[in-house]
Amino acid sequence: MSEQYRIPSSPLPKAWPFEEAAKLAAHVGDRAVSVERPVLLETGYGPSGLPHIGTFGEVARTSWVRQAFGAITGKPTRLLAFSDDMDALRKVPDNVPNQDMLRQYIGRPLSRVPDPFGTHESFAAHNNARLQAFLDSFGFDYEFASSTAYYEGGRFDAALKRVLEVHDEIVAVIAPTLGAERRATYSPVLPIHPRTGQVMQVRMDAIDPVAGTVRWTDEDGETFETPVTGGHAKMQWKADWAMRWYALGVDYEMSGKDLIDSVRLSGKICRILGGRAPAGLTYELFLDENGQKISKSKGNGISVEEWLRYAPPESLGQYMFNAPQRAKRLFFDVIPKATDEYLANVTRALAAQKADDPALWANPAWFIHAGHIPDNAGSPITFGMLLNLASVANAETPDVLWKFIQRYDADATPTRDPMLARLVDHAIVYYADFVRPTKQYRAPEGKERAALSDLAEALRGMDAATATPDDFQNLVFEIGKRHGFEPLRSWFGCLYEVLLGQKEGPRFGIFIALYGAGETVALIEAALTRSMSQATQS
Template identity: 25%
Template sequence: MHWAYSIANRLIEQHPDRSTFVCASGISPSGAVHIGNFREIVTTYFVVRALEQSDQNLRFIFSWDDFDRFRKVPAGIDPAFEKYIGMPYSEVPCPYGCHDSYAQHFERQFENALSVFGIQPEFIYQSREYQSKRYNPSILHVLRKRKEIYDIVMAFKTGDASEDERDGYFPVHVYCEVCRKDTTTIQSFDEQTDTLAYSCQCGRQDMLYIPDATNIKLQWKLDWPMRWSREGVLFEPGGRDHSSETGSYNVAKALSEIIFENVPPAYLPYEFISIKGSHTKMSSSSGHNYTPDDLLNVYSPELILFMFAKYQPSAAFHIGMDEDVIRNYTEYERYREGYDSGTLNSELKEALELSMMTTEPWGKTPKFSHVSSLLPLVHFDRALLKDILTRNGEEYSIEELEPIVRRAEHWIKCWYPQKQVEVKECADTAFYNTLSSTERGWVQAFCGLLKSSEVEGEQLMEQIYAICHDEDKKVMRSNQKRLFTIIYNLVLNQNEGPRIPWLIQAVGPKKLLDLMEVSP
């Protein structure tokens, strides 16, 4: 059984009387939201999809933590934005001047990408929630319980508790009403009048009446369980960094149970995703990441969803934009064929179903490896590609071809120029002279087929295979592979290329003969 269905079944068993199952996720809009962040929401999304199969009433929420402080100027943003550090993301200007704020720019960017996947949660903007005063009763409750909270938090730390530190412990952030930064120090809290006194590095000193305050928020380890209680959350995943024995989740869990008297939600830790060749996690601030849009330019939405669905959340994996793209497409195409034929195991079958964006049958599409091999040879001409595919029994309209052609072209031109192969201008005598007499005989036999045979497709391939016949099947397969490598080198200066019949059609028999009939 797929892990999402296991979690869904467990939630239903544990909450038989629950009228609405609330599943949550969320992140801070600290910069361009990357595909590592995507694992946060897609993990929740798969559980929601699994719960839908049981006809449960569902609420799928995604919190934008845009009332968090702006901590660091990310790579690619004007360094002058350093002057806004300490302000809430919702109040930092848009770095590109196209949205109302920094937060809104990156929120809309990610929300638009999510819509392509058919992921449509209920978005909650925490800046609005805090400034609506909805959380003020909880903030007041926390301030009154602050010493008890201190004791709980210190139980997860190795350092010694201090009575002075306990007396001066205020687990909230205050944004100055003048400079709007959190460079503030809380001086005191009066439980009789519900007022808090603070000073700011800018020189401001002020008193806040908590029930009416709009510039105060809870620290993260209290903010999280407070929202669990407010929204009635039953399930939420979290990254590995929150999931250690003394990490945020276990601290928040204890605070939820003791301070908010609320049973914490079921929690699922997930591993980070890395860029192939790098062992560091993706980061918005460093610019070391792939965004969902980066992947959507290369992969279909369903394939991206499947890349996440096929792994347990606890499994780390990497994403590469090199030859891995062909491997991922080839695997996905094979699994789709297995799904249609009923030969796929149940876990992979459910992973594919969770990745489907429609209940309609699979759309017609050629294999990505074939398209990406042929496109450079036909100079990315859709009509020529369509003609070659048609001649080989694969009928597609230009409209059916366009999505995969567009992605293959983008991948080759922007990520993997090694695929941008060209047909040689003239015969490569130097390479030909490195061949053995047997190998030259194979090439001459291949040229003979080009001159005399009217046979195409699989019949032609059978005749080409026969050139390297050997009684030992293993030797014959090795010889055949070697012949194909020789052909690709003579024609493309590469060790690999499209299927030989397609190469013949793309390049033309005459040009192939010009390149392969070499005088030693």
């Protein structure tokens, strides 16, 4: 990281990436670190499917730890995005073409399965390209690594021979975790069948650490002697993970809560090999709208592409930054809150950046923008407010919202306010898909009618051209108190439910300033008329 981003290491800013960076610094200790041998952080990717929101989360979070570590130590680092493309194809994904063709290759390494899309030399190459394009689109600084290239290119040869030297010790670690049938044949070595190309899970008849070979027998009774080097074999995944940590000297890798036991076992194997397991964070899993664990096979979550349809990528970064060790719902209704939380953090971060305030370093926006927040990263209007404007105006095009925005701020333009322009476009789509179908207006009751009438009358008497959002807000407060709303939030609940058709809403003074005093009066009158009509009909 550039010297301009160096910050004091004590006291550490109060943000979880700095806590992780301190763990990493302790792990590295006094080890010599140089550009030639930097501190290595790693993320893993299984290319049996396309990159997903969990992939984004892991790379983003690891990048933030890397940023914090560089800021407090100044030591060089690498981030390796490692693709496990030597893994066997276990089943045919539902969302790819040429599925009958793929079924012929079940059991073979993904890098030796033809690309069903017909654009790359293998299925793994296709998904690896998608991964890199995906990560590049977010501007991540990383190096891509292919398991196949490392196995076939000899990068793992020495480590693989070391596996043979301690083969029985590794088996002793893993075997107790297996069922009786698998335990009887388990070996960390999975040879590639020389004729069928299958990744074989078979008992080893003999291990030769000196020659670097294993002898095994296939289901037809034919015996083979296979070198473990040069891509002729791969490791079972827990052993593979440990072997990679050992071979590459990985210093940091985070993983999900569902892999706690696997991390523990792989750490034991790494130590048996003579290495040291990396430092890392165990992050919680995402939950769907019903509180169930997100599953790619169930499709019960939200994809990156879906999120980016409704909000900018910075908002997804904010969502991923928040409390990684706490389980969180990942559904469409979290998007507006994450977006406005990002905008609030940007406002604070820009002020801290201008004032050289150390509070900047604990701000999520400092991480999301890789150490420097552009002046135009924020928006003068929140996403939630834009959604409310879209709702009352029934907006179907951005022009409708810009009419209100420019009356509120005559200088606002898409060029001057690029984030606002993006939010306007997203708000139109989010409103159409999620807000409009769920709106439910209720009729005002008792004193609510009188209070609404008073608010409309007061707004008619105000000089809207000179009134500020605070003037409007104070007026709303005053009328609520005058009519005896206790607690006062029940008055605001009335405004939201009667006028906007929703349970929650914006700071109402700002809403009036944006929507217009006259338009708000018309909104109140329409609600009162609608309720009178409903009462007459009943």
